[in-house]
Amino acid sequence: MYEKKDHYHKEAKLQGYRARSAYKLQQINNKFKIIKKGTTVVDIGAAPGGWSQVASELVGPEGRVISVDILEMKPLANKNITILQGDITDEKTVDLILSTAGNVGCVISDIAPKTTGIVDLDRSRSAILSMQSLEIARGTLKTGGNFLTKVFQSQESEELFMDIKNSFGYSKRFRPPSTRKRSAEIYFIGKGFHHETDETAAESLPES
Numbered sequence: 001m002y003e004k005k006d007h008y009h010k011e012a013k014l015q016g017y018r019a020r021s022a023y024k025l026q027q028i029n030n031k032f033k034i035i036k037k038g039t040t041v042v043d044i045g046a047a048p049g050g051w052s053q054v055a056s057e058l059v060g061p062e063g064r065v066i067s068v069d070i071l072e073m074k075p076l077a078n079k080n081i082t083i084l085q086g087d088i089t090d091e092k093t094v095d096l097i098l099s100t101a102g103n104v105g106c107v108i109s110d111i112a113p114k115t116t117g118i119v120d121l122d123r124s125r126s127a128i129l130s131m132q133s134l135e136i137a138r139g140t141l142k143t144g145g146n147f148l149t150k151v152f153q154s155q156e157s158e159e160l161f162m163d164i165k166n167s168f169g170y171s172k173r174f175r176p177p178s179t180r181k182r183s184a185e186i187y188f189i190g191k192g193f194h195h196e197t198d199e200t201a202a203e204s205l206p207e208s
């Protein structure tokens with residue numbers, strides 16, 4: 001386990017990535033192709049910036065990355081990255097994201113709560129933050145857009161997965177090879193955003 005940790009850690013240092021998690025995004029994107037050249041990506045829970053660096057390379061100079069974190073994130077050299085600071089559970093932050101990002105092709109969220117060691121509490125907080133990431137995705141993504149979020153596995157995370165299923169044409173659970181073996185985290189992928197399922201649309205139709 002330590003060998004693996006050292007390998008990704010060392011690689012990240014060598015390649016100038018700010019976090020070893022950069023490799024998770026690379027592995028996820030190699031498999032699911034969620035980030036396309038020239039698109040706008042919103043990166044939620046972005047500090048210290050490993051995912052933003054990878055996303056910036058994937059979208060290229062024609063694309064944009066909007067990086068959001070509650071913590072201050074040190075500026076990156078990549079010209080296509082805009083950094084926003086704020087708590088995503090605060091409406092002001094959501095408004096800031098909405099006013100900064102237009103025509104969003106992909107929302108990625110590696111968000112994680114400060115862990116307390118109380119397993120149920122940490123899992124529940126993780127699910128709340130990831131659900132909020134999904135809400136932001138629903139509010140910003142263009143039709144056909146993609147979504148990725150990390151979450152600690154729990155009963156609540158399964159509800160989140162069902163919500164993703166309802167909003168995207170394709171959905172999948174995935175644990176990248178670089179995830180530490182003992183970690184409870186999993187990644188959920190949604191591809192092909194649509195605003196309503198037929199069922200929801202039918203429910204909202206007036207009765208005849």
Ligand SMILES: C[S@@+](CC[C@H](N)C(=O)[O-])C[C@H]1O[C@@H](n2cnc3c(N)ncnc32)[C@H](O)[C@@H]1O
Nearest residue numbers: 019045047048049050051069070087088110112
């Ligand atoms: C695992 S780290 C993300 C690492 C990042 N993907 C990278 O590659 O550098 C999770 C981040 O979520 C952020 N976070 C936690 N709660 C948040 C909230 N309510 N609003 C915004 N960011 C939050 C934390 O500050 C932390 O930087």
